[in-house]
Each structure stands twice: as C-alpha cells, then as structure tokens.
C-alpha cells in the first residue's frame with residue numbers, strides 16, 4: 312500500500328509537533344529540576360566547621376602581656392559591680408574575705424597582780440624566803456643580821472632602806488623574844504610594807520579635764536624611758552588596761568627615731584580598737600605628740616597615751632627634746648601623768664636613768680618592767696626613794712595583759728609567800 316502525499320505532509324508535521332513537545336517537556340523538566348535542586352540546597356544544613364588548623368603552640372606569655380590580653384567577658388558597668396545584687400554577692404562570697412583582726416577584750420585590770428603572783432614568787436624567792444630562813448635561826452647574832460643586810464642589798468633594795476629595815480627588825484625581834492614562823496612572817500610583812508609605803512596614790516591619772524582653749528580635754532599620759540626598757544610595749548599594754556576599764560584611747564607614736572616603734576604601737580592599738588597618730592619616720596616627735604592630743608580632743612577620746620623617743624640619756628640634746636615634747640603638748644592643756652618605764656633587771660643602772668629623766672620632766676609615776684625575770688624586786692623600794700614617786704604599774708611578762716597595777720600588799724605576799 313502506498314501513502315498519498317497529503318498523508319506524507321501530515322506525517323511530517325506530526326513529527327515536528329512531537330519533537331517540539333518532547334523538547335518542551337525536557338526543557339520544563341530541566342528547569343523544574345534546577346529549581347528543586349536549588350530549594351534543596353537551601354534546606355541543607357550548614358557544612359560542618361572546618362577542622363582547626365594546627366598551628367604553632369601558643370607562645371609563652373611574657374611579663375606584662377596580661378594587660379594586652381583582650382577581655383573575653385563583656386565589661387561590667389560600675390553599677391553592676393557595685394550593686395549588692397545576687398551576682399555581686401555571689402562574687403563576694405567566692406573572693407577570699409579580707410583579714411580583719413577581731414577587736415580583743417582585754418582582761419580587767421583589778422586583781423591582775425594576784426593572778427601574776429606566781430611569777431613574782433618564782434623570781435623573788437631569794438629575797439622573801441632568804442629573809443625568813445635567816446630570821447628563823449635560833450640565835451640572831453651580828454653575823455646573821457649582816458646576812459639579812461646582804462640579802463636585801465642583793466635584791467637591790469638600796470643601802471639606806473636596807474639599814475632602816477634591819478634596824479627596825481632587830482628592835483622588834485628583841486621585843487618579841489621567842490618567835491614562831493607565823494609571827495616572823497607577819498613581822499617581815501609589816502616591815503616590808505612600811506618600806507614600800509601603803510599610803511601613796513598609785514592610780515594612773517587619766518581623767519579628762521579642761522583644755523587650754525576652755526573646752527574638754529582627754530587625760531594625757533606621756534610614757535618615757537630608755538629604749539629597750541619596754542616603753543612601747545608598756546604603752547600598748549596600758550591602752551589595754553584603759554580599754555578594759557571602759558575608756559576610749561588615742562595613741563601617739565612620738566618615738567619617731569626607732570624605725571619599728573610606730574608600727575609596733577599601731578598593732579597594739581588595733582588589737583583593742585584604739586587609733587594611732589603617727590608622723591613621718593625621723594620626724595619631729597613634739598609635732599606627733601601635739602597632733603595626737605589634737606586628735607584626742609577632736610574625737611572626744613577619754614585618754615591620749617604618748618610613746619616617746621628613748622635614746623640614751625647621755626645625749627643631752629635628745630633629753631632636752633623630751634622636755635620640748637611635754638611643753639608642746641601642754642599647749643593643749645596639762646599633761647596628767649608622766650610615767651617613767653624602768654627595766655627591773657638593770658638594777659643600779661636603772662636608778663641612774665631615773666635620775667636623769669627626772670631632771671628633764673616631772674615624773675609622776677614609775678612602771679617597773681620585767682619583774683618576772685629578776686630576783687631584784689627590791690628596786691621597787693630603791694626607785695621610789697630615789698625619785699620620791701610611787702611605782703604605779705609593774706610588768707610581769709610579755710603577754711598582752713601582763714601589766715598590773717602595783718599593789719604593795721599583793722607584792723609583799725608574793726615575796727614572802729603569805
């Protein structure tokens with residue numbers, strides 16, 4: 312069968328149409344495929360981060376680089392840091408607490424000598440027990456009395472008081488006749504008390520009064536003495552005694568020549584909450600003392616304690632300086648006490664010092680330190696005679712509360728074991 316030409320033409324057109332449709336379908340498919348693949352691409356998860364490149368190890372930090380290191384945390388504003396919010400509180404809780412030493416409560420001053428009596432008895436055995444043993448001999452001949460004298464002299468009682476005591480004792484023992492140990496102890500007790508004196512005013516005067524400008528002024532106490540006697544320690548211990556007695560205290564570190572003295576005093580003060588006024592090292596001691604009293608007046612403190620420079624008394628100029636300190640302080644008003652600190656272990660040398668200090672300032676009371684370390688308790692008698700000033704305080708150890716008001720009865724009882 313043969314095809315007609317119209318069929319041929321129709322067949323050719325159809326072929327073209329099919330071809331066009333196929334092209335169109337392929338084109339549409341291609342375009343839609345592109346679109347789909349594009350959409351899919353957009354939905355794909357981001358590519359994993361590329362693995363870190365291995366670089367050279369971080370260089371050792373150099374001194375000073377810390378400041379250059381960029382801060383990783385955002386800076387906090389002052390408000391954020393300072394506000395007592397929870398975050399700030401948590402930060403505070405983590406930080407180590409600054410060490411603020413607690414204020415100590417010193418031991419009351421009354422009865423301290425009784426507490427410290429054992430220390431006195433230990434060191435003064437030679438005197439008290441020695442005397443009792445001698446007086447207990449059946450025959451008290453001249454030789455025995457000489458031994459009594461020697462015992463008193465060895466204990467630093469001093470020549471005149473020793474002779475006086477021996478004379479009185481000889482007389483009374485003669486009158487007594489036979490003696491029991493108790494009678495002897497009673498006798499010796501009375502005679503030692505007579506020598507030391509029971510009538511003197513031994514209180515440390517710290518009452519406030521009227522100052523030079525008519526206003527109220529704290530009690531002012533100057534503490535003087537040669538370096539090494541325990542002057543600064545005594546000032547610190549005395550501050551504790553006063554605080555224990557309910558007084559507020561300002562300390563004046565006028566020993567500007569001994570490098571550590573001001574620090575030492577300040578530490579004593581901080582322990583009981585007393586403020587210390589200090590000046591520049593090697594500065595003018597009189598001006599520090601003046602400022603301390605000024606501060607005491609401004610603060611309405613009860614007492615101002617002034618620790619002074621105590622270089623050797625042989626340097627006349629320096630001793631004159633002590634007089635100047637007192638005069639300058641007196642511009643504020645009267646100085647109520649000038650306490651001379653003497654080291655009981657230095658014996659006769661202490662008496663020489665006492666004499667020189669007394670020429671420069673009016674000593675109103677004596678503090679005998681280191682009585683725990685000597686058998687020479689007789690210095691109490693000797694120094695009172697020398698200056699005609701009472702012993703007011705005694706140091707019986709290095710402990711903070713080892714400074715006691717001097718009580719003649721407790722002292723003598725410790726000596727002879729009453």
Ligand code: GDP
Nearest residue numbers: 538539540541542543544680681706707708709
């Ligand atoms: P300053 O140079 O006179 O101020 O002397 P310090 O106050 O620095 O004291 C000198 C030394 O004496 C220190 O080691 C004190 O602890 C010591 N000291 C002070 N008073 C006494 C005391 O009563 N007994 C004893 N055993 N030592 C004391």
